[in-house]
Amino acid sequence: MNFRLIILLATLFITFILGCAQKVAGGGSSGTEAGNALTAKFVHLDGSAVQSARILLRPADYMPGDSNSSQYTGSTNSLGQVEIPGIAAGDWVMVIEAPGGALLRTIILSSTDSSINLGCDTVRGVASVSGSVPGTHSGNERVAVLGTAYETLIASNGTFHFDSLPTGVLTFQSKNATEQRTAYLRTTAGADQQTGELQLENSGTLLLDNFEDRNLQNRFGSLSNSGWWFLAKDSSVLQTNSLEDTSVVLNYTGDAFGTAIHTTLAFASSAQDPWAEIGVSLGQQMEPHDLSTVDSLVFYMRGEGSLQVVINSTTTSAPICSTLTNIEKNGIWARQAIDLHRICSPEQLQSVTGISWRTTSSADFWLDDVQFIGGKPSAIWP
Numbered sequence: 551m552n553f554r555l556i557i558l559l560a561t562l563f564i565t566f567i568l569g570c571a572q573k574v575a576g577g578g579s580s581g582t583e584a585g586n587a588l589t590a591k592f593v594h595l596d597g598s599a600v601q602s603a604r605i606l607l608r609p610a611d612y613m614p615g616d617s618n619s620s621q622y623t624g625s626t627n628s629l630g631q632v633e634i635p636g637i638a639a640g641d642w643v644m645v646i647e648a649p650g651g652a653l654l655r656t657i658i659l660s661s662t663d664s665s666i667n668l669g670c671d672t673v674r675g676v677a678s679v680s681g682s683v684p685g686t687h688s689g690n691e692r693v694a695v696l697g698t699a700y701e702t703l704i705a706s707n708g709t710f711h712f713d714s715l716p717t718g719v720l721t722f723q724s725k726n727a728t729e730q731r732t733a734y735l736r737t738t739a740g741a742d743q744q745t746g747e748l749q750l751e752n753s754g755t756l757l758l759d760n761f762e763d764r765n766l767q768n769r770f771g772s773l774s775n776s777g778w779w780f781l782a783k784d785s786s787v788l789q790t791n792s793l794e795d796t797s798v799v800l801n802y803t804g805d806a807f808g809t810a811i812h813t814t815l816a817f818a819s820s821a822q823d824p825w826a827e828i829g830v831s832l833g834q835q836m837e838p839h840d841l842s843t844v845d846s847l848v849f850y851m852r853g854e855g856s857l858q859v860v861i862n863s864t865t866t867s868a869p870i871c872s873t874l875t876n877i878e879k880n881g882i883w884a885r886q887a888i889d890l891h892r893i894c895s896p897e898q899l900q901s902v903t904g905i906s907w908r909t910t911s912s913a914d915f916w917l918d919d920v921q922f923i924g925g926k927p928s929a930i931w932p
């Protein structure tokens with residue numbers, strides 16, 4: 551065996567025992583009676599094993615201070631591996647705290663799972679996060695990270711700050727407040743990040759956008775590096791409520807809906823097959839969103855016209871599913887609820903790249919409070 555080969559083999563061996571290259575030993579309990587067994591492995595940035603680190607699983611909707619909340623604990627062995635047996639079915643947030651960093655992952659366990667192997671993850675450091683909560687503040691209101699013990703006070707001017715949070719997709723929620731407000735953020739190690747303003751959200755719903763931040767990236771854009779609202783149309787169609795012909799217009803409604811999308815589209819009678827659509831992207835073509843956990847798409851609209859609500863997916867055989875909705879001309883905001891499982895196939899819902907509101911005739915379209923009912927953040931943004 552020559553010297554170069556020995557070096558090569560030694561390098562391969564080191565890569566094999568260090569880093570995420572090594573498979574996590576699976577196994578654990580197999581019966582559902584005993585609950586689910588979870589296995590995972592954690593390494594540092596240099597590839598060495600994260601040893602003797604504390605792992606804590608709490609329910610995904612856990613608020614710091616919740617009593618009677620079940621939790622599971624474990625710690626990593628010398629290889630950075632952990633196995634936690636007997637976990638009940640449900641949605642769990644797992645936090646690993648180690649020297650040099652912390653990591654958060656959300657895990658959805660069904661009653662039919664028996665052992666879950668999370669594979670290998672790298673602990674990269676911690677993130678600092680700031681944001682704000684609108685309204686007046688009593689002094690004992692807090693912002694918490696759901697599923698964890700992390701919480702911080704809201705200052706009298708409505709701002710809050712976390713020094714060191716785990717990396718992952720985090721749900722921030724107001725605590726001790728009269729209104730439930732939330733924000734979602736994919737945190738990055740070493741970065742100083744902003745959640746923006748926490749938005750009103752009912753439990754069981756995910757607010758995609760209410761346009762109160764007056765920008766055209768949806769609330770989940772920071773989770774996927776996309777999420778922009780757009781207007782697309784045939785050149786014969788004129789958008790008559792704006793000087794800027796190709797952009798989405800945000801208008802203040804003067805009512806409880808605050809800021810909303812408003813587009814007036816004029817179709818020329820002579821044009822052939824004219825069309826126009828307001829849409830929002832949900833991840834690039836390479837990373838479509840899995841909306842299987844979403845029951846329905848809910849939004850409010852007013853104005854006048856007839857629109858096709860279109861779900862775009864990467865399914866090659868049938869890339870869109872859609873349903874027709876009509877806007878009554880009475881000036882009143884109407885709530886529309888679209889049962890996604892009625893109009894789309896499971897394959898289509900697993901690979902959604904965007905939603906659009908499409909018309910083939912003149913329309914005056916106001917859109918606001920676009921929400922998913924029943925969607926699980928952890929399933930949509932793994």
Ligand SMILES: [Ca+2]
Nearest residue numbers: 760807808809
């Ligand atoms: Ca609004």
